[in-house]
Structure formats: structure tokens, C-alpha cells
């Protein structure tokens with residue numbers, strides 16, 4: 600240990616030098632982004648600053664080039680924040696999300712846009728759509744499917760009613776914790792608050808560890824966390840954002856029954872997104888109610904070898920067509936192969952709405 604101080608000093612000196620370099624380089628990068636903003640605004644008063652396809656390309660490139668020892672996702676997260684700060688220099692992006700504050704949807708919004716985005720909680724999914732449609736915010740973030748609980752119908756229905764499209768997706772690993780306040784009697788927990796979906800995702804764990812505690816469903820995990828603050832015999836199941844927001848501690852961590860529990864969120868907006876190189880397209884199709892309709896719809900995808908990633912059916916509310924199909928597939932609408940399929944589907948369908956082509960989630 601005798602040479603430790605010398606080593607430590609020289610290593611810290613090297614870190615200082617490197618930080619000086621990093622600082623200079625980030626500043627230079629920010630200056631470039633500011634100049635990009637000038638180019639974008641030239642002759643265009645309604646210039647769009649946020650470019651999802653470019654951001655996806657930047658992050659993918661960083662992950663490819665990353666030499667370690669930090670892992671690719673960790674490195675991309677750091678660059679995500681650098682880009683977020685650079686974009687804020689051009690114009691801070693304003694995002695509405697399904698609130699309240701402290702929910703997984705807020706976590707998804709910040710994961711996608713970075714911490715420099717201004718995020719505003721909305722009380723319901725259709726309010727998020729309305730805020731974007733009214734131009735009060737640039738984008739919206741809503742959950743669309745969970746790996747254990749399935750699709751979130753409310754989001755699909757909102758797409759049927761609104762003119763909004765999709766300009767991105769983000770997938771979040773959902774970790775639930777059993778949270779308590781400083782004042783909670785940890786050995787006397789008799790009541791647990793959470794969102795019904797979170798209860799469903801932690802059912803086995805709860806049956807094993809808290810079979811006798813009363814489970815009280817509330818409107819969100821963040822609301823569960825808020826209630827715990829005032830009750831000495833209660834706990835909440837919620838995620839990290841809610842724990843941080845209400846100053847709760849984890850009595851048990853990662854209590855979800857399935858370790859791969861994740862939720863997919865969509866970024867909604869009304870901006871067409873150019874190709875990023877790895878894209879997805881989402882469409883809604885109404886078919887005539889006749890035998891073989893579903894086969895007719897799927898056949899062109901099969902023939903053009905397009906990789907379908909999701910197919911959901913929803914009852915149509917217009918009364919004329921019995922069902923509409925929500926389809927996600929790999930590829931961008933500007934690719935000839937995809938354009939050909941969309942044209943064929945348009946001819947076969949009663950109605951086709953292209954919700955958008957957007958970069959596949961990177962982080």
C-alpha cells in the first residue's frame with residue numbers, strides 16, 4: 600500500500616487532464632448544435648429542431664464504436680444526456696406524458712428525450728393526445744403494451760379518434776419495489792397500495808411474502824407512493840421515480856414475477872420522420888367483414904417478406920366495419936418494398952391509416 604498515494608495522485612491528475620479535454624469537446628459539440636439550429640431556422644419560421652432519426656443514428660453509432668470498459672447502453676445514456684442538453688440550446692423540447700409525476704411513463708419520457716426536456720404530466724391518455732394536437736407541447740409519451748399484461752387499449756383507441764401519428768418508441772424495463780417511508784413500522788405492514796397492473800405483475804411475490812396484507816388498487820404507482828407517506832402501517836409497490844419523488848426507501852427490490860417485465864411506450868407527434876436505417880412502421884387497417892379478410896390483409900406482408908412485430912385487433916366503433924387491425928412491422932414507408940406493401944393493403948382494405956414510420960427504440 601506504500602505507493603498508493605503516488606498512484607492515486609497521478610491517476611487523479613490524469614483524470615483532471617481528461618476532464619479538461621472532455622469539457623472542451625462537449626462545448627465544441629454544443630457550439631456545432633447551436634449552428635445546426637441556425638441552419639434549420641434559415642428561411643423557416645416553423646423549423647423542427649428535434650430529429651428522431653438523427654438522434655437514433657448518433658446513439659447507434661456510439662454503441663457500435665464503444666470500446667469499453669463501460670457497456671454500450673451506459674455509454675449511450677451519457678450521450679443521450681449530452682444530446683438532450685445540446686438540443687435544449689437549440690430549443691428545449693416540451694413533452695406531455697401520462698402522469699402523475701413519478702410514473703413509469705415519465706421515466707420513459709426522460710429516457711427517450713433526456714433530462715433537459717420539459718416534461719408535463721397529464722391526467723389521461725387522451726389528454727396527452729389533445730395537448731400534442733393543440734400544439735401546446737411538441738410530443739407526447741403514452742404506454743402501449745406491457746410484456747406481461749398485454750396491450751393498452753386506451754392508447755390504440757386514441758389513435759382511432761385523433762389525427763396524431765407516431766414518431767418514436769421506447770422500451771423500459773419495469774422494476775417494481777416494495778416502498779416504505781421513514782415512519783413506517785416495517786414489521787407491521789398491513790396494507791399495500793399500487794396500480795392494478797403492478798399488483799398483477801407482482802402477484803406471486805405478494806402471495807409468498809405478504810399473503811395477509813390488504814391490497815388496495817389506486818390510479819397510479821405514484822399515487823400509491825404518495826399515500827404511504829402519511830400511514831405508518833402501509834407500503835406501496837412502485838418504481839424508482841416514485842420512490843425518489845416521495846423520499847421512500849426500498850423494503851424489497853425488483854419484486855416483479857417476471858425478470859423481463861417491460862413496457863413499450865410510443866412518442867406521438869405530427870412530424871414525419873425520415874429513415875434512420877433501422878425503422879418500424881405502424882398502421883391501422885379496417886377490413887370489410889367477409890371470409891378471408893384477415894388472410895387478404897396479411898398475404899402481401901408475407902409475400903414481400905416483411906417482418907411483422909405486432910398485430911392487434913380492436914372492435915371498430917364506427918359501426919360499418921366490425922374490426923380494425925393495428926399492425927407494426929419492420930421497415931420505413933419510404934423503402935420501395937414497404938411502399939409496395941402499403942399500396943397493396945390500401946387496395947384491399949376499407950380504410951388504411953399510416954400512423955408513422957419511426958426509428959426502432961435504441962436504449
Ligand SMILES: C=C(O[C@@H]1C=C(C(=O)O)C=C[C@H]1O)C(=O)O
Pocket residue numbers: 631632635648649650651653654657681682683685686689
Ligand atoms: C444537432 C442537431 O439537432 C438536434 C440535436 C442532436 C445532437 O445533439 O446530436 C441531434 C438531432 C437533433 O435532435 C441535428 O439535427 O443534427
